[in-house]
Amino acid sequence: MKRSTVNILASYIDALHPIIYINHFDFKVIDDAIAHVGENVKCVEFNNALGLVDFKTKSPMQECDLEQFLKLTMDDGFEQDTFLVLKDIHGELNNPKIIALLKRIAENNLYNESYNTTIFILSEITVIPRELENYITVFDIPLPITSEILSIINDFVSDMDIFVEQETINDITLSFKGLNEFQIRQILNLAYQDGGCIDQDDKLLILKEKEQFIKKSGMLEIVNFTENIDHIGGLENLKEWLARKAKVFANLDKAIKFGVDVPKGIMIIGMPGCGKSLTAKATASLFEIPLVRLDVGRLLGKYVGESEENMRKALKLSEAISPCVLWIDEIEKAFAGVGGDGGGNDVTTRLFGQFLTWMQEKENTVFIVATANDISRMPPEFLRKGRFDELFFVDLPNGEERRKILDIHLKKRKKWNKGIDSIALIKETVGFNGADLEAVVKDTIEMAFIDGKEMITTEDLLKSVKDTKSISSTLKEKIKEIKSTIDKIDIKPASKEDIH
Structure with missing residues (x-):
């Protein structure tokens, strides 16, 4: 048991x-900590199934419900000094x-000098009644730091009597960040049973096991994808910036030792x-790490404090499966109502503040990708330097980017040919976005199939262009507003200047 856990518990008592x-979830770890703190204290345990239980031997002593136990x-x-250890009683609160x-009991402990009883509530589910808020202290068992993870791995290697390269140990140490000791030992055992050794390939096994935690929690969503950096037409400034950060992620241990800051994230x-x-x-594809999506709406609960607790758990979970990309899509909608009046807005404001604090203080390998269409209502502190490594503005694609996007979609469907006149298409698609251009290619290929054509021509594509309403015509005013907001802030263009 880490001394820090014992010391913190002792200071609270x-x-x-x-x-x-x-x-x-691991009551054995908690029991060990309580036993360390309460060496000369009477410890009495309540178990929902068995009633009053001997804390040391776990033998049933008296069948009773929680009310009878407390009485x-x-x-x-x-x-004498007493610890009451209550396990999984959240349903009784x-x-x-x-x-x-x-x-x-709490008031006796606070105000009666001849009375000394500390209550420990152990549960994976946090339920705090309003009447007890001022008496309860929520305590999180600290996760192992890098040196402690290294010690756990070295102990395992020594126990198994196997040889592992030091570079491999350093790499998997970083991959284990965010997991508790129990989970680390479980994965090390699995890796050893799988191949009889521990090597670089086990980094993938660690990521797979971390994905299990997400699926079981229901608070974050694992996003499966086939897209990679080559599927992006244009946005060269953004792609070059990401390629630099990918090199850091690929050599994270060496980069940190060299003095490079761990990348925080970007806002697009x-x-x-x-x-x-x-x-x-x-x-996520470029960094070769999992992609998880945070849906703030999914975190909102009906009880006081439930939403904040869900946000805390979701962020903690993202740390547990790091390195990962944490994607928050349309973040301006996720935190709509920040700073406004009313119960719902109050909750959103608290969640926003909680997220900002976490972003500012985080020292983990969670790389945030936040996307937004309209930031006019976003609080200015969110866009401040230090929150993200960089802010990028994605404009409507320029001529060269439109050519690349059309080529990508045509080649993806095996319909690109040398006879297609890119210049003519570029001239006719000013104001089209990527989704518009994909729709043009899809419609053209569908019509060619219906008409029995083997090959599509420039004329076929131009006909679909004429039949497609671009975003510039359907959302003209909205685009003006977005550009007006962007002009007022310091933001890097994602695209290079058009060569056409």
């Missing part, structure tokens, strides 16, 4: 924190009698249908 709520043990603190009994602002979402997928 010394400071008379009456109820300590520990959100964790039996509530006065023990007058006789809406019972007025249970709340009243817990409150009485601009026109709808111009490749912002595609860039999020291409970034």
Whole structure:
């Protein structure tokens, strides 16, 4: 057990924190910490299935429900220092009698000098009744830091009596960041059983195991994709910037030792249908790490504090599976109402503040890709330098980019040929976005199939262009507003100047 965990728990007890709520799945780890802190303390445990349990042996001592247990043990603190360890009682924390009994014990602990009882609530689900908010301290078991992960791996290597390259140990140490000791040992055992050794290939196994945590949580969504950086037509400034960051991610351990900062993320602002979402997928492909999407709407709960707790868990989960790309699509909608009046807006404002603080303080390998169409209502502090490594503006594609986008979609469907006049198509597609151009190619190929043609021509494509309403005509005013907002902030263009 890490001394830091024991020391923090001891300091809470010394400071008379009456109820300590520990959100964790591995009760053995918590029991060890409590045993360290309470060497000379009477420890009494409640288990939902068995009632009163011997804390050391885990043997059942008396069958009872939680209310009976609290009544039996509530006065023990007058006789000697006592710990009440309550496991998985979150379902009972809406019972007025249970709340009243817990409150009485907490108040005795705070105000009666001859009484000393600390309550530990152990559960994976956090439920904090409003009546007990001021008495409860939520305690997170700190995750192992780099040196501790290194020690766990070295202990495993020594126990298994195997040889592992130091460079491999350093690399997988970073991949294990965000996992607890139990999970690290589980994955090391799995890797060893799989091949009888630990090598660089096991980085992929670690990522696969981390993906399991996401699927089970339901708070983040794993995004599967086939797109890569070559599927983006244009946006050369953005692609060059990402390629530099990819080199850092590919050699993260060496880069950190050299003094390079861990990349934080980017915000991509601009026109709808111009490749912002595609860039999020291409970034994960380029970095060779998982892509997970954070849907803020999915985190909103109906109980007080539930939304904030869900946000905390989602961010913690993203750290657990890092390195990863955390994608927040249309972030201006996710945090709509920030700073406004009313209950819903208050929750959104708190979530926004929580997310900002996490972004500012994070020292992990979660790379954020935030996309937005309209940032006119976004709080200015969100766009401040230091939140993201860079802000990019994606404009409607220029002539050269339109040519590349058309070529990509034609080649993808095996319909590109040398006879297609790119210059003519560029002239007729001014104001089209990537989605418009893809629609042109799709419609042209469909019509060619219906008409029994083997090959498509420039004329076929131009006919589809004339039949397609571009974004510039359908969202003319909105595009003006977006460009007006962009002119007021310092933002890097994602595209290079047009050569046509």
